Amino acid sequence: MDADVPADGHAGRRGDTRARIQRVALELFAEQGYDATSLREIAERLGVTKAALYYHFKSKEDIVRSFSEDHFCRMDSLIDWARQQPPGPATGHEILERYLTILIEGSDVFRFLEQNQATLRSGDDGKHRFEQFRPRLYALVDLLIGPDATTRARIRTTAAFFSISASLMLYRDQADTSPEELRKIILEIADDLTRDLGYP
Amino acid sequence: MDADVPADGHAGRRGDTRARIQRVALELFAEQGYDATSLREIAERLGVTKAALYYHFKSKEDIVRSFSEDHFCRMDSLIDWARQQPPGPATGHEILERYLTILIEGSDVFRFLEQNQATLRSGDDGKHRFEQFRPRLYALVDLLIGPDATTRARIRTTAAFFSISASLMLYRDQADTSPEELRKIILEIADDLTRDLGYP
DNA sequence: GTCTATAGACGGATAGAC
DNA sequence: GTCTATCCGTCTATAGAC
Numbered sequence: 231m232d233a234d235v236p237a238d239g240h241a242g243r244r245g246d247t248r249a250r251i252q253r254v255a256l257e258l259f260a261e262q263g264y265d266a267t268s269l270r271e272i273a274e275r276l277g278v279t280k281a282a283l284y285y286h287f288k289s290k291e292d293i294v295r296s297f298s299e300d301h302f303c304r305m306d307s308l309i310d311w312a313r314q315q316p317p318g319p320a321t322g323h324e325i326l327e328r329y330l331t332i333l334i335e336g337s338d339v340f341r342f343l344e345q346n347q348a349t350l351r352s353g354d355d356g357k358h359r360f361e362q363f364r365p366r367l368y369a370l371v372d373l374l375i376g377p378d379a380t381t382r383a384r385i386r387t388t389a390a391f392f393s394i395s396a397s398l399m400l401y402r403d404q405a406d407t408s409p410e411e412l413r414k415i416i417l418e419i420a421d422d423l424t425r426d427l428g429y430p
Numbered sequence: 431m432d433a434d435v436p437a438d439g440h441a442g443r444r445g446d447t448r449a450r451i452q453r454v455a456l457e458l459f460a461e462q463g464y465d466a467t468s469l470r471e472i473a474e475r476l477g478v479t480k481a482a483l484y485y486h487f488k489s490k491e492d493i494v495r496s497f498s499e500d501h502f503c504r505m506d507s508l509i510d511w512a513r514q515q516p517p518g519p520a521t522g523h524e525i526l527e528r529y530l531t532i533l534i535e536g537s538d539v540f541r542f543l544e545q546n547q548a549t550l551r552s553g554d555d556g557k558h559r560f561e562q563f564r565p566r567l568y569a570l571v572d573l574l575i576g577p578d579a580t581t582r583a584r585i586r587t588t589a590a591f592f593s594i595s596a597s598l599m600l601y602r603d604q605a606d607t608s609p610e611e612l613r614k615i616i617l618e619i620a621d622d623l624t625r626d627l628g629y630p
Numbered sequence: 631g632t633c634t635a636t637a638g639a640c641g642g643a644t645a646g647a648c
Numbered sequence: 649g650t651c652t653a654t655c656c657g658t659c660t661a662t663a664g665a666c
Contacts, residue, residue, distance in 0.1 A: 247631080263549045264548065265465035266465075266548070268660085269659080270658090278631090279632070279633060280660085281632070281634080285631060285632075286631090290660070290661095346548045347545040348463030348464065348466070348545035348546045349465055349466055349546075349549065364600075381606060381615070385601055388596065388601075389593035389619050392596035393593055396588065400588060401581075406581060411581070415582050419589050422623070423593075447649080468640080469642070478649090480641095481644085481650070481651065482649065482650050482651075490642070
C-alpha cells in the first residue's frame with residue numbers, strides 16, 4: 231500500500247537512498263540470511279551509519295516488508311486477473327506462465343523468502359511469512375482446477391508450481407541453458423503436471 | 431511419544447538426556463527457526479539449564495549437526511545402493527520410492543533443513559548446508575538419467591525430486607488423504623516426470 | 631539526512647561448586 | 649550430570665547534535 235517500491239531498480243542511481251537501502255539489504259539478506267545480516271553491515275556497505283537507516287525505515291523488519299509485500303501484491307494481481315478469465319486449459323497455461331514471469335522478475339525476493347522462511351514473521355500476528363504464501367498458492371491451484379477437484383489433481387497442480395520455482399532457482403544460472411530454453415522446459419513440465427485435470 | 435520422566439527415583443533420565451535434547455531442539459528449530467530458538471528455551475522446556483546442554487553438546491550448532499548429518503548419511507546410503515543397481519526405469523522408480531521413504535521418516539529434519547537454509551552453515555568451510563544437499567541431489571539425478579542426458583531430462587528429473595518433497599510437506603497432514611493414498615499420488619507424479627528420459 | 635554515542639536486551643559460552 | 653553465576657560479544661533501537 232504505502233510501499234512505493236519502484237518496479238525496476240535503477241542500478242547505481244544516486245540520490246534515492248531508500249531504494250539503495252532496499253537493494254543492498256535484499257542482496258545481503260538473500261546471501262547471508264536475515265538474522266545473520268545486521269543493520270551495521272547494511273549501513274557499512276552503503277557508506278552510511280545505522281541511524282541513517284532508521285530515518286528511512288522504522289525497523290529491520292520494515293525493510294523486509296517493503297520489498298516482500300511487493301512480491302505478494304504481484305501474486306494477488308495474478309489471482310485477480312485469473313478470476314476474471316474463463317476457466318479452462320488456456321487460462322491455466324497462462325496462469326503458469328505469468329507465475330513464472332513473476333518469479334523471474336523478482337527472483338531475488340523469492341529466493342530470499344524461500345531461504346528465510348523460518349526466521350520471518352509478520353509483525354502483526356506472528357505468523358510465518360510462508361503462511362502468506364500458502365493461501366495464495368492454493369488460490370492459484372483452485373483457479374487452475376476448480377474448487378471441487380480431486381486431491382490428486384490438487385497435489386499435481388501444487389507440484390507444478392513448485393516445479394516452476396525449484397527449476398528456476400536451480401538452473402537459472404546454468405551456462406549451457408539460455409533463458410528462453412529454460413523457460414520452455416519449465417513450462418512444459420508445468421503443463422504436463424496440469425494436463426487433463428480439471429474442466430474436462 | 432513419551433516425554434515422561436521415569437517413575438523411578440533419583441537415577442534420573444539415565445542415558446536418554448542426549449536424545450531428549452535432540453528431540454526438543456529439533457522440534458523448536460523446525461517450529462521457530464534456528465536463530466529464533468535460544469539454548470535457554472530448549473533447556474527450559476526440558477527442565478534443565480543451559481549449562482547441562484553444554485555437557486552433551488559442545489555448541490548450539492553441534493546439536494544441529496547431530497541430526498542433520500544423519501539425514502545426509504541416509505541420502506549417501508541411497509546413492510551407494512543406487513550405484514550398485516543396473517541402470518534402468520525399474521531402478522529409477524525405486525530410487526524415487528526410497529527417496530520418498532527417507533523424507534517421510536525424517537520429515538522433521540527435512541523440514542528444518544529446508545526452512546533454515548539461510549542461517550545454517552557448516553562449521554568447517556562456512557558453506558551453506560544447502561550445498562551439502564545439492565551435490566547429493568545431482569548424484570541421484572545422474573543415477574536416474576545417466577551423466578550424458580539432455581538438460582531437459584536433467585531439469586525434469588530434478589523437478590521430480592522437488593515434487594516429492596513439496597507434495598509431502600504440504601499434504602502430509604491433510605485429513606482427507608491417507609498416507610498410502612498420498613504416497614501413491616506422489617510417486618505417480620515423480621514417475622510421470624521421469625518417464626522416457628534416459629536409458630531408452 | 632546523516633552523524634556520534636549509548637541505552638537496553640539477549641544470546642552463546644565458560645568456570646567451578648555439588 | 650546438573651546446577652548457579654557470570655563474562656563477553658552483538659544486536660536493535662533511540663536521543664540528540666549538526
